[in-house]
Amino acid sequence: MTVAAELEALNGVQRALAELREPATAGTVMDRGLRALCEHTRFSRAILFRVVGSELVGEAIHFSEQPEWAAELLLESRRTRMPLHHMVLETEMLRRRTAGIVAHPQDDLRAFKPLTEPFRTRSYAAAPLLPAGQVVGFLHADLYFEPGQDVDELDRVVLAAFTEGFALALHRAVLVDRLAQQRQELRRLLGEAGGLADTMGALDAQLSRADEDLHASLRSAGSRAGTAPADERLQSLLTPRELEVLQLMAEGATNAAIARQLVVSDQTAKTHVSHVLRKLRATNRAEAVSRFHAITQRASG
Known part of the structure; x- marks a missing residue:
């Protein structure tokens, strides 16, 4: 790992996060963020999981190739939820709140085979999303469409750095969405109040x-x-x-x-x-x- 490679990787993270500066809905931030990660770093596949109770459920996905396959695997990740128990590597990452590498998921007993097998994963990096100090999801990324290449320590650092900024952008988008919903509800209530006032006036x-x-x-x-x-x-x-x-x-x-x-x-x-x-x-x-x-x-x- 050379200094030049590290600088180039971190520059890629900056370019990816720059695409998340513009305000957008949470769904748009998810899609835009995963695409930017794959376009500006070595990763060629990325999937976002959200924490639901004690399980991980697929929320968004991006493949640099074969988008139809990506759509199929997103559905599979929603049907087959990953349980967060002590045997799953993601549970350790959640506890430590740090990014990690799963080097050989096909052979590792702690990897969740119902998903690593249909994904045909050789190796992947994962990082928890902590927008407000609490883990709300996980971002997984790998080099599947880069033949003969596996994720390494630099990829882990890159994913950790990107996920930190991505989590903040996503959190901001969620708050904006909620504010928009509250404004809409307020307008509805004001409309009802106006109608009631008109009725009382009549x-x-x-x-x-x-x-x-x-x-x-x-x-x-x-x-x-x-x-x-x-x-x-x-x-x-x-x-x-x-x-x-x-x-x-x-x-x-x-x-x-x-x-x-x-x-x-x-x-x-x-x-x-x-x-x-x-x-x-x-x-x-x-x-x-x-x-x-x-x-x-x-x-x-």
Whole structure:
């Protein structure tokens, strides 16, 4: 292993990681990352596994040749999950959180034969993904399409360096995806809230119109029944307590005076006055008293 070879290998890692700088979805980062690894380093095959419980499940794959075979093996890696128990070499890598080499998987009892055999693996390097201090997956890579060549220590270092940057790019993409989903959910909730507000606004308008209709009906009834007592019409609109308040208002009583007269708090008296103003559609006390006198005068006239 020469210094020139090491520099060239690390330059390849930098070029591969440079292709992951642009923001993208998690799926795009996976595909782009595996392809970049095979294009800028010695590796010709790469597969990404994710940790599901205590198993490794194939997530993405890239072969520099024979893409149809790659697709078949990705499906196989999803059907045949690699268990992470003490006999599997990946378990040791997971525990140590370091990259490793499996030199002779066909002969090594610790290699997972249900996958190494269909992959026809001669040797491979593997590295755990630790984007936030926790192993979430593994990246496997080999030199299958380079006849007579097996992975070596430099390949292990290259894969470890690439996987560190790849894990961060993938973690960022996952967070961006989640943020996009949350924004979409927020827009949906805001849309529902807007619809509810429109509905409430329409209901409020209907209630206002109904209130106006009620007042109009009462005024009309009062004008038609000129001999009907004023109290009868006002009773249809105000509560007995509010009638008392209106009478005191007509006599010029202040809120404090109304409170003393009715033996209630000043705030309660103020609330009664507000209700009277609203029900008489009056903007102030003077207007309410004026309407009160108008009704009573019509009744007596």
